[in-house]
Amino acid sequence: MSVIGEAALSGFLDLLVGKSLESALKFVADHNQLHQQLKQWQSILPDIQAVLDDAEEKQIKNMGVKNWLQDLQDLAYDVDDILDEFAYEELRLKLKKSQAQASTSKVRKLIPTCCTSSNFTPTSFLFKNSMIPKVKEITDRLNSLTTRRSSLGLSDILSQAPISKGKQPRLQPTSVVDGGVDYVGRHKEKTEMIELLKGDTSNGVSVLSIVGMGGMGKTTLAQLVYNDATINESFDLKAWVCVSDNFDAIAITKAILQSITSESCDYSNLDLLQVKLKEKLSGKRFLLVLDDIWNENYNDWTILRSPFGAGTTIIVTTRLQIVSSIVDPLKVFHLDKLSDDDCLSIFTQHALKARNFDGHLLFKEIGEKIVRRCKGLPLAAKAIGSLLRTVKYHGEWERIYESEIWNLPEEQCGIIPALRLSYHHLPSDLKRCFAYCSILPKDYEFKEEEMILLWRAEGLLQQKAMPQIKDLGNQYFQDLVSRSFF
Structure with a gap:
């Protein structure tokens, strides 16, 4: 199951156990059989939800756990569909009632007193009866998952990391360094x-390349050079792109032009853009950073430059x-791993706001x-330092160290195990908000207010007091920023 799948599942269960299921229980209060079944859901789902953290970690080595999570995800979607059916029927009945409120219903006189719930009509009774087999099937599947959960040895290891308030965001890698x-x-x-940058550039374009695996600090080194006073x-x-x-090539050229002119650019023709850019650069010493290039096409590079x-x-x-070979650099800087002392300094700065222990x-x-x-x-x-920034429990540090996620190869999970680990230990509400951001295009620049509105529209900000939802969104956003996710 993907990281995003895990977050969606965690978010789903949060929503199902909460408002959606509560609403359905009220709607079927006059139907004893359905009400008993949904009460079972309300009892079982939190128990399953409590072992999600353990399951998401153990699935790395245990195929049985991986299959259990996949079955749970399938079930969550089916539960969501059934609760939607209840919500739709309730809304339909309310609309019908409001339309017929002025007239006297002859049918209602024939209904026994015991069945005069505000949710009861002949059509609603038939609808609820028709839902019994669907609801019963879900209950059986939930009980099966509970039995398998026990046999797989899944346990409740909810994260103890408290929510904290953070600093103002820097949303993506840019030329800005963290002071x-x-x-x-x-x-x-x-x-x-x-x-090398301060040397003679009169003979043509000079290129320097920084090469290294993900997480090695390529962008950080470029930022430090770009912002140096002598540069x-x-x-x-x-310009930084x-x-x-x-x-x-069109988008990159446009971004360069806008950066050096500080003006918006409406051109969509590459030739016009490049002519304009060449005019602006004539007789000027110009430094350009092209961060995180993956394109291996030599022709694309020659057109761009x-x-x-x-x-x-x-x-x-x-x-x-x-890529480094294609751009024909004057010098290649291969970034090697840092020493343990340097890594320790980075870790303690983020975890303890100190240079050492x-x-x-x-x-x-x-x-x-x-x-x-x-x-x-x-x-x-x-x-990892950011993950532990607010954690004052020695046991939580031990659990982070002993996690099996460290042993997951980067090529298997697609991200550095340390990053997956820091995601894994997010509280579920933050996890699903962070995962939602994955649907945005890579390097898309969004603003805090925009993100909060999107989270709210998706129902990810669960709070009873509606006027305070914006405050909750601000808190979530700032907390994610402070944990170095954005």
């Missing part, structure tokens, strides 16, 4: 890159060595073990 963090481990590479003195114009896996001439230097970051001796031994599991990856150290 509150002391960056370590790339001083040598930064110094060498700056010296600002050496270049007339600068996050390229990612959608290598669109055609407006650039003498005075232009380009920094390219990529995970792929073949000197003032936090209780966490020193377990913290150093966790840092070694980050295997020299700065992003892993940051992610």
Whole structure:
């Protein structure tokens, strides 16, 4: 089951156990058989929900658990469909009642006093009877999942991490560096890159490439160089574009042009864009960062770089060595893993707001073990540090260290195990809000207010006091930002 599937399942169960099921129970209050069945759902679902964290972790090595989660997800969708049927029928009856309120119903006089519930009509009684087999089937499947849950040894290990308030967001990798963090481990590479950038560029376009696996700090190194004071003195114009896996020459060129002119650009013709860009760059020293390139097509690269001439230097970051070869760099910077000391500094800055464990001796031994599991990856150290930022329980640090997710290869789960682990330990309400963001295009820039409205429309902000929903959305957003997810 995918990460997003897990979050959707967790969110589904939250919603089903809550308002949707409560509403259905009220609607069938006059139907004893249905009411008893739905009361069983209300009892069983929270017990299943309580073992989700354990199941999501154990599925890595246990195919039986993986199948159990898949069956639970299928069941959750079926439960949702049935509750929708109840909600629709209730709404239909209310509408019909309001339309017929002025007239006297002859049928109602024939109904026995024992059946005069506000939800009772002959048609509603027939509808509820027709739902009995569907509801009974769901109850049987829920009981089966409960039995299998016990045989698989799944247990309740709900996260203890409290919700916290965070800082203002930086939504995606940009040229901006976090001034509150002391960056370590790339001083040598930064110094060498700056010296090369300040050199003579009169012979044409110069390219420097930064190559390394995900989480190694390629973007961070580019940010540090881009924002260095001596670089600002050496270049007339600068631009930063996050390229990612959608290598669109028109969009990239437009982004560069808008960056150096600070004006909107309505051109959609590549030739017009490139002519305009070439005019703006004439006689200027220009620094361009193209962050996170995946495109291996040499022709696409030559088309994109055609407006650039003498005075232009380009920094390219990529995970792929073949991309670095295609851009024909003056110098390639291969980023290796950081030392344990550097990783420890990154980890403690985010977990403890300190450079080391000197003032936090209780966490020193377990913290150093966790840092070694980050295997020299700065992003892993940051992610796990952020996860533990508000956790003051030694047992929770132990549980993070002992998690089986560390043993999951990156190629199997598609993300660094440390990042999956930090996602896995999110509270369920934050998990489903974060997962919802995955439907947005990669590198799409969204604003806090926009995200909160989307979460609200999807029913992800569950709170009784409607006027306070916006405040709840703000809290969720800021908490995700503070945990380094956005």
